Amino acid sequence: MLPQEVRSILEEMRSERIKGASWLAMKGAEAYIALADILEGEELENALKEMKTEVPAINRTIASLYNLSRFIPVTGNPEVVRAKAEEFLRLAEEAKSEIGNIGSELIDENEVVITHSFSSAVLEIFRVAKKKGKHFKVILTESAPDYEGIALAGKLEELGVPFEVITDAQLGLFAEKATLALVGADNITSDGAVINKAGTYPLALACHDNGIPFYAAAESFKLHPKLTSGDVEIVERPYARQGYRVRNFLFDVTPWRYVRGVITELGILVPPKEI
Known part of the structure; x- marks a missing residue:
């Protein structure tokens, strides 16, 4: 049985939208740090299992949770778990920073970037591009029904980046007005597909039809070492x-053939081979 302090964190994770x-x-x-602060020895080992x-x-579609659980060893030593x-x-922080540096180089002067949903990695790219003095505009969907796009709009407003919010149904209409597409990812499958907020696949199709380069930004811990696109729940x-x-499916699957590259802290990977 996990301690209540840890269960509270897990419940907060489940309820986040x-x-x-x-x-x-x-x-x-x-x-895991909270767990290491409370338990040790056999009790800690059982809790880690x-x-x-x-x-x-918490969400089997999300690769980062799977990889995190593999990253932490099963041990009775709380110092090892904490470390x-x-x-x-x-x-994770270093990865996001490097993605910002790498991804911002894709944004040219007067670029019009279209995006869908809220991605902290994509936001970091925008932040760094703005810091470098680049002038660009963002077209973003409201991202119903949880409206992650509205949350992104607030962040862009804070950064002073000009933006335009559209309904999800207008993805196709506005894709032809963009020059670059950037989205986040909850999972990059072993065969190179991008799993992201539902609506990403239609955006990729619209970009493909209009000749707009489509990139996903994802830390390497979002690359799933086993799952293929057909296996993702x-x-x-x-x-x-x-x-x-x-x-209301939360995610959809964008096949690798519509993805120009995946921006990671390791560089821009071209799916599926380099994944």
Whole structure:
């Protein structure tokens, strides 16, 4: 049985709707640190075995949770657990920073970037590009039904980056007005597909038809070492409007052939070969 302090963190992770896979992975690392502060010896070992099931189960579509659970060893030594969790947090921050540096070089002067949903990695690219003095505009979807795009709009406003919010249904209409597409990813499968907020696949198709380069930004801990695109379990969340059930799968699958590259801290990887 996991301590209540740890279960509270896991429950917070389950209930989160906006912040995405990077935040979940880092919050998960904090749960391991909390565990190391409470338990040791055999009790810690048993709890860590339980965490190997509990953490990925928060959302089985998200590769970062699976990789986090593999990164932390099963041991009775709380100092080892704490050190590994802190190492994960440090590497995650370094990865996002490097993605910002690499991805910002894709943004040319007066670029029009279209994006979907909220990605901390994509936001970092925008932040660094702005810091480098580049002038660009962002077209972003509202990203219903959780409206992650509205959260991104608030961040862009803080950065002073000009933006335009569109409804999800207008992805095709506005893709032809863009010069570059950047999205985040919750999972990059072993065969190079991008798993991201539902609506990403239609955006990739629209970009393909209009000759717009489409990139995903993802820390390397979002690359799944085993799952292929056909094996990914896509989570559906209950949703209703005006008394009618509305199908609400959280993610969709964008095949590698529509993806120009995956921006990671290791460089821009070309799927599927370099994944």
